[in-house]
Amino acid sequence: MTETKPVAPDGDEQLLEWPNKDNRRFVRAVYRVGDLDRTIKFYTECLGMELLRKYEVSNEKHTKAIMGFGPEESSFVLELTYEHGVTSYDIGTGFGHFAIATQDVYKMVENVRAKGGENMIIREPFELKGSPVLLLAYVKDPNGYIFELIQRGQTPQPLCHLMLRVADLQRSIDFYQKALGMRVLTKVESLEQKYAIALMGYADELETTAVELTYNHGVTQHSKGNGYSQVAIGTDDVYKSAEIVNLITKELGGKITQPPSLDSQMNSKIISFLDPDGWQIVLVDNEDYLKGMQ
Numbered sequence: 001m002t003e004t005k006p007v008a009p010d011g012d013e014q015l016l017e018w019p020n021k022d023n024r025r026f027v028r029a030v031y032r033v034g035d036l037d038r039t040i041k042f043y044t045e046c047l048g049m050e051l052l053r054k055y056e057v058s059n060e061k062h063t064k065a066i067m068g069f070g071p072e073e074s075s076f077v078l079e080l081t082y083e084h085g086v087t088s089y090d091i092g093t094g095f096g097h098f099a100i101a102t103q104d105v106y107k108m109v110e111n112v113r114a115k116g117g118e119n120m121i122i123r124e125p126f127e128l129k130g131s132p133v134l135l136l137a138y139v140k141d142p143n144g145y146i147f148e149l150i151q152r153g154q155t156p157q158p159l160c161h162l163m164l165r166v167a168d169l170q171r172s173i174d175f176y177q178k179a180l181g182m183r184v185l186t187k188v189e190s191l192e193q194k195y196a197i198a199l200m201g202y203a204d205e206l207e208t209t210a211v212e213l214t215y216n217h218g219v220t221q222h223s224k225g226n227g228y229s230q231v232a233i234g235t236d237d238v239y240k241s242a243e244i245v246n247l248i249t250k251e252l253g254g255k256i257t258q259p260p261s262l263d264s265q266m267n268s269k270i271i272s273f274l275d276p277d278g279w280q281i282v283l284v285d286n287e288d289y290l291k292g293m294q
Contacts, residue, residue, distance in 0.1 A: 015247075018240050019181025024202055026076045026209040027232040027284055028066070029098070029162055031145065032089050036063055036082035038142045043067050043078075046112045046120070046139075047100060047147065052077060057265065061085075069158040073293050076159045076209040081229070089143065092225025094277070096163030096214055097138070097146035105151040109137050122146070130188070143227070152206065161199070161212045162231060165222045166277045169196050169215035171252055175275055176200045176211065179248035180233065185210055194218070222277070230272070230280035238285050242271045245283075252276055267292045 033039045043049040044067075052066040061084040068077035078098070102108050105125045112120055123138040135151035150160065166172040176182045182200040189196040194217035201210035211231070235241045238260045249255055253276035263270045268288035274280055 015240070015243060016178075018237075019179065019244055022181055022241065023234070023236045023286060024181055025234050026162075026201075026211075027234050027289065028072075028077045028079045029231045030079040030081065030229040032081045032083060032086070032227050032229065033141075033143045034082075034087040034089060035142055036065055036080060039080055040065055040067065042115075042117070042120070042141050046115050046117055047108070048102075048111075049078075070156075071293075073290060076157055078159070089227035090223075090225035091144050091227040092223040094165045094222030094224050094279075095145075095228040096165055096212065097148045097161075098159065099148040099150055099161030099163070099212070101150050101152040101155045101158050101160045103151070103154060105135050105137050105149045108149055109139070112139050125149075145227070155206055157207065157209045159209060161210055163212040163214055164277070164279050165214050165216065165219070167215070167220040167222070168276070169198055169213060171276055172213045172215075173198050173200070175248060175252045175254065176213070178252070179245050179254075179275075180281070182211070224278060230282050232266075232270075232282040232284050234286040234289060235283045236286050238269045238271050238283055241283050245271065245273050249273065254278075 040051055044051060049067045049069055052068055052072055054063070054065045056063055063082045065080040066072060066077050067080060068075050109121060109125055120139050122140055125135055125137040128134040128136055137149040138146055139149065140146050148161065173184060182202060184198055185201050185205040186199040187197065196215045198213045199205060199210045200213060201208045242260045246256060254274045256271065256273045257280070258272035260269060260271045266284060266289065269285040270282050272280060272282045
C-alpha cells in the first residue's frame with residue numbers, strides 16, 4: 001500500500017516541513033510521587049541529580065520539585081509533583097522507565113546499595129549483547145518508577161531516555177516524525193524476547209534525550225495509571241506547531257486536549273495533546289520558557 005501524505009490546509013506544503021525546521025528539544029517529564037522528600041533524597045544521594053528548585057502551588061495543594069543533572073535552560077529535567085495527602089500512585093503497565101547515562105554503572109549501583117537501597121536494585125549490572133555491547137542495570141525509586149542505568153562516555157544529557165510502550169510501533173514512529181519532527185535514532189527488534197524498539201529524538205543518540213517507543217509483540221493495550229503525566233518539548237512557534245498537530249492527529253490518531261493558550265504554572269504559551277496511544281505531550285514556547293527561568 002502506498003503511503004498517503006497528509007495535505008496541509010490551503011495546500012501550504014511548507015507547513016508540513018515546520019516540525020523539521022523548528023528549534024525543538026526535550027524540556028521536562030512530569031510525574032507524581034507519594035513521598036517527595038524521600039524521592040529527592042534518593043535522586044540526589046543515589047543517582048547524582050541536583051535539586052534545581054522546589055516550590056508550592058498553593059491553590060492546587062501541590063508541591064513541585066525540579067530535578068536534573070544540569071540547568072533547566074539547557075537540560076532535560078524531571079518535574080516531581082506531590083499532591084498533599086496522596087502517598088501512592090498507580091504507575092500502570094504502559095510507562096517503562098527513565099534512563100541515566102553514567103560512566104560507571106557498577107559504581108552507581110554500589111552507591112545505591114551503600115545508601116541503604118539494596119531493595120531498590122532490581123537488576124545488577126549485565127551486558128546486553130549487540131553492536132555495541134551495552135552495560136546496563138536497573139533500579140527503582142521510592143515510588144516504584146524504574147531507572148535504567150546505561151554505561152556511556154561523558155554526555156551533555158545524562159537523563160537520556162524516556163521509555164513508553166505503544167500498540168503500533170510504525171504508527172507511533174510516523175506520528176513522532178510528522179507531528180514532532182523527530183527522527184529514528186535506533187531501531188531494534190528481538191524476535192526471541194518478542195519486542196521492538198524505536199529510539200526517537202532530535203540529535204545523535206549520545207548527545208540528546210530520546211523517547212524510547214517499545215512495542216511488545218501482540219500487546220495492543222497498556223494501562224496508563226495515574227503516576228506518569230506528560231513530557232514537555234520546546235518549540236519556537238506554538239501556534240504553527242498546533243496546526244501541524246491538528247493535521248497529523250486526524251491522519252494517525254490522538255487529539256488536542258488544550259489548544260494554544262497561556263499556562264499559568266509554566267508562564268508560557270503551550271499546546272497539549274495526546275499521541276495515538278494516549279500519551280500526553282506538551283509543546284512549550286521556547287522564548288517564554290527561557291524568560292520564566294530568569
